[in-house]
Amino acid sequence: MSSEALYNQYNLLLPSQFDGGYLIIALDEKIEAGDLDEQFTLKEIEETLTEISHRFEQPSVRQWHHIKDNLFHYIIKNHLDEPGKYFLTDYAKSLLDMMRNKLNSPYKNQPLKKSFEEFFTLRIEEIKEIEDLERKFGRMVMSFPKKIITDHLEGLDDELREAYIKLNELLGNEIQEAVALVKAFALTFRKFGERAEDITEVVRSKDKFLRELQMVVDHFFAAIDHTKLSTDEVLKNKKVEDWKRSSEIYKDIEKFFTVVDHKINASRRQIYNASEKLSELQEYFSTRANYRLQIQKLLGYVLQTAKYSANGIVLEKNFPLKSLVYEQSKMFYLKHHEFTKQQPNALIIIPSDVAYEREEQDKIEHEINRQQTINEWVNKVKQQLSERKNIVLDELMNTIFTEEQDFSIAYGVASEVVALASENPDINIEIKQQLTATQQNELALWKIKITT
């Protein structure tokens, strides 16, 4: 279902208090108590609506015909065989179950440790094959235990929050008998103490479980080593695969435990904080309660004697107002700023680097010379060609290299000669696919002969 539908049909799915919400609770309670059949009549619905309006002191009784259309969607149905009879849908019942579970979590009074050990106990001797491990702790199998633990932690969180609210409420009571109050604190507090112990044990068993699971994973890893010398590739692959699968399981559970850790730490903090507060409170409970009473009196007095004004309240003329050290910082933001006449920038003359200059000039000269030499050689080749001599390219290159001692010149000449051959239709180029190495072995050429 798209989330849009959830928004649109929210009221049908979760009817508000007097639009059927209280009605289904009351009907369900009556059915549970045996005061009503599973199938009930219109008259019984109307009676229940009247009871609700009295119980919650409503100005008028909610009329069935106003709310029935909404309820008929998901919550209440007409009996097909017995017209005039209605029943609560399974959805309505599961909705009520869910709400009751939230308020009265089945895990509230069960130690977390018990749930935990039920699912996270590892007997190493039982794990022989990877399938054993997957059957016990695979991702699919663990989704249920994970849900239980998460629900349990959530229940714990709710419980702590409720206890917190209760503690704060107790403090609000103006009970003069400090003894009774401290006693009430202690009762609420006992819950925190028990919970703290429970949590510590869970952390311990969790760590133990992870350690043992790591041992199982190590065991699968060791099995890879054992088959190292085997020639059976299938077996070898299987062992690696087994180890990978066991590592996956470890990772999955470790990740879940990180979340558990997070929640447990939050609960611990709450317990710790409350415990600190409690000891503090016992120390100077009466002084503090007294002090608060005085503050309330002063606040009450101010509230009673103050008057409204558009800019803020006005107190009695003689009411002492108090001062604080408060020096306003003065930061000036200047919109216009007259700059003093700017100093001209000094020109820094960098002396020429003679060595560098010479180096660069040499480079240029060398390059020019190279081009010149190439040109001379190309002219020489042209001359030879015009005298109807044949040129064998590798021989030419070797000759040039021997004379000039520069391979780039030989290469440059060869490229130009080949280019010349392709430009000029009178010059033929004959290529044999036979590799000939040049003198310095950096380049091998096909046997190329150029004729005119």
Added chain:
Amino acid sequence: MEDKNNDITSYGFLFEERVEKHFADVNFMLLSGKHIDEKYYTAFSLLEDNAEQFTRFYKNLYNLNLVADRFDGRSYFYLDFFDTAKGKFTDSSRHKELTETQTLVGLMLLDIYYKRFFDEHKIVRWAELRNIILESEQQDAYKRILFSEVRASNTYDAREWGNVHKKINSVIDLFDKIGWVEKQTPSEDVPDFEIKPAINRLAKIYERELTDFEAFILELKKEDNDDIS
């Protein structure tokens, strides 16, 4: 030992590298009324490590009392006047008298702080303040002094609420500045904020009145009568 004493009186500590680096910030915060708790770690630890020297410094040069206070298990520093005078801050631009609205909202927050004793962080949302104004025992008084009119039906319009938001917001702004509350992420009407232990400073400046509340009221009434006669 003698050296140490010399150090305290000679302000030599100001030349220590760490003090030199952060003095301007700390001085500015203190003089602008800030209550510095551990949240402002650099400033707090600087004051804590050089408490004697700083105390002497402010006493001699500003005639102000650097107070290291502690409430609800948390410490904080602030500057206060010595009992008799307002130090060298007699110029009105250098001290600030809390306004009537600030005093009222301050007392209101102080009461919430005490009420929420067991909460580690006392985060207040606007909905809670709104509830106090509309539903608490003192609702009539709150409505009368904030809206100028008590309506049991609570039918105050957006403009009327807008004025209340404005008044309360400006108080929260100041309290945030001086470290009594800490604003959280902004929300549409009034931002959520945490009430810090330093709010107890307000109780402290009204200590005389609170210690013998009945005598204080009698005194007020007497002054009032004297004025009339």
